[in-house]
Amino acid sequence: MTVRAIPVRGEILAPGQPGYDDARRIWKGLDRRPSCIVRCADTSDLRNLVGYAAQERLPLAIAGAGHDIGARSMPDYALVASTAALTRVEIDAERRLAKVAPGARWGHVVEAAARHGLATTGASVATVGVAGFALHGGLGWLMRSLGTACDNIRELEMVTADGELRRIAPDSEPDLFWAMRGAGSNFGAVTSLTLQLHPITRVTAGMMLYPGEAAPAVLNAFRDITARAGDELVTHFYYNGSPDGAHSTGIGLCHTGDPADLATLLAPLAPLGEPVYDSVREMGIDDLQAVHDSSTPRGARYHLRAHYLSELDDSVSEAILARCRTVTAPFTQVFVEHMGGAVGRAPIDDSVFGGRHAGYSFLVINGWSSPEDDTTQIAWTRAFGDAVGPHATHGAYVNYLDYDEDHRIPGAYGSAYPRLRALKRRYDPANMFRFNRNIPPEVDDAAS
Ligand SMILES: Cc1cc2nc3c(=O)[nH]c(=O)nc-3n(C[C@H](O)[C@H](O)[C@H](O)COP(=O)(O)OP(=O)(O)OC[C@H]3O[C@@H](n4cnc5c(N)ncnc54)[C@H](O)[C@@H]3O)c2cc1C
Structure with a gap:
């Protein structure tokens, strides 16, 4: 690769150059060393890079906020287009739309939209990238009333591998509009996303935590709460380790309804007594992401496993609780997120997000500090996933797949997979x- 020939205005960073180490830092504490990172100064840079990669027959990685669970956006030895500097968010308050640049993080959107009394389904943590999150689904605090983030995509602009800048919307390239909402990173470099916003200014949200031993009772209470919850309540069961070895468990919640109703909705927790930590309070919508912001420090070692569950019966609850008791790492978090509501009501064939049928999403984020613990902690995470797997329903949420789970990608897209492969071959x-x-292009049988 002739680095000097790359036709961009932004910085071109090769190993050893000032700024290279900063640019290759991602959420996971991995030592990834691309051959070259281009810090795009504008979206024309992104377009020019796609053209350059096509001409040189090079694969191109697009790195946004770098929160990919499998660290896929920052590969060793590759050419990387970093959009991290492109964070502009334009709000059209009248039409309730946000036009979002490809490197924006959720914190940028939340802040800009909140100034107009608006919000949409975003990630639980402010530093997660809008593009990676929304192009592959997007589960968040508001999803039971507003749908997933990909359900709120109204339009995209992107550069396909042939260098063409395309407008992707229901009335323009409908095939790509279908595919981009769930499998988005496969078909091009997105230069902007237009998201639907909704009038929400205040919520009641936070965490209620209890000692780890209370986990069976908390999980039972969670099941009862979710059985009665309307769309305005999003909850998750939570279990975590901590640097001092103590475990805690609890419920995270966000309620967009009348705060006066919350006590009744949370009544199943009453027999547990007072929580040891209770941050549930009324807050502005722009404070919602702070509920989880500090829970997964950037740069730690992480490994993840996730499954969709149709219900929380005794056998899957016991499988989850048995593994929770064996947590040893300091930053481990176990979630069972309540899905359904608007997520389940959106038409299945409208997009390729595959989690419409799920009642719950199980996720273990195992996090530790020392590379010496990698083998033990990765094995522990896999064993947790294996214990829950037999109780899971079909499919997988691609945003939660770690680097060693690419074999689950076809199942994640289910019956949409052959059509996605045909589109990949076309674009x-x-x-x-x-x-x-990755969705590999459909193979031409006649040519093979
Ligand atoms: C701390 C943390 C919290 C999270 N919370 C949630 C949550 O609440 N709900 C949830 O559903 N998920 C959550 N996730 C998962 C998250 O949604 C995914 O990891 C997501 O893909 C991250 O997107 P990113 O843009 O930050 O990552 P990146 O690593 O920058 O990108 C992820 C993928 O998208 C591609 N991509 C990025 N930008 C573009 C573009 N402009 N055009 C084309 N492709 C692009 C990349 O090439 C890569 O394949 C969380 C992850 C972390 C680490």
Whole structure:
């Protein structure tokens, strides 16, 4: 690769250059060393890079906020287009739309939209990238009333592998509009996302935590709460380790309804007595992300496993609780997120997000500090996933798949997978965009 020939205005960073180490830092504490990172100064840089990669027959990685669970956006030895500096968010308050640049994080959208009394389904943590999150689904605090983030995509602009800048919307490239909402990183470099906003200014939200031993009772209470919850209540069961070895458990919640109703909705927790920590309070919508912001420090070692569950019966509850008792790492968090509501009501064939049928999403984020513990902690995470797997319903949420789970990608897309492969062949036959939850192009049987 002739680095000097890359036609961009932004910085071109090769190993050893000032800024290279900063640019390659991602959420996971991995030592990834691309051959070159281009810090895009504007979206024309992104377009020019796609053209350059096509001409040089190089695969191109697109790195936004770098929160990919499998660290796919920052591969060793590859050419990386970093959009991290492109964070502009424009709000059209009248039409309740946000036009979001490709490197924006959720914190940028929340802040800009809140100034107009608006919000949409975003990630639980402010530093997560809008693009990676929304192009592959997007589960968040507001999803039971507003749907997933990909349900709120109204329009995209993107550069496909042939260098063409395309407008993707229901009335323009409908095939791509379908595919981009769930499998988005496979078909091009997105230069902007237009998201639907909704009038929400205040919520009641926070965490109620109890000692780890209370986990069976908390999980039971969670099941009862979710059985009666309307769309205005999103909850998750939570279990975590801590640096001092103490475990805690509890419920995280966000309620957009009348705060006066909350005590009744949370009545199943009453027999547990007072929580040891209770941050549930009325807050402005712009404070919602702070509920989880500090829980997964950037740069730690992480490994994840996740499954969709149709219900929380005794056998899956016991499988989860048995593993929770064996947590040893300091930053481990176990979630059972309540899905359904608007997520389940959106038409299944409208997008390729595959989690419509799930009642719950199980997720273990195992986090530790020392590379010496990698083998033990990765094995522990896998064993947790294996214990819950037999109780899971079909499919997988691609945003939660770690680097060693690419074999689950076809199942994640289910019956949409063959059509996605055909589209991949049409728009990216050389698989230029492969540093993602990759969908290989359909093979031409006649040519093979
Ligand atoms: C701390 C943390 C909290 C999280 N919380 C949630 C949550 O609440 N709900 C949830 O559903 N998920 C959550 N996730 C998962 C998250 O949604 C995914 O990891 C998501 O893909 C991250 O997107 P990113 O843009 O930050 O990551 P990146 O690593 O920058 O990108 C992720 C993928 O998207 C591709 N991509 C990025 N930008 C573009 C673009 N402009 N055009 C084309 N492709 C692009 C990349 O190439 C890569 O394949 C969380 C992850 C972390 C680490």
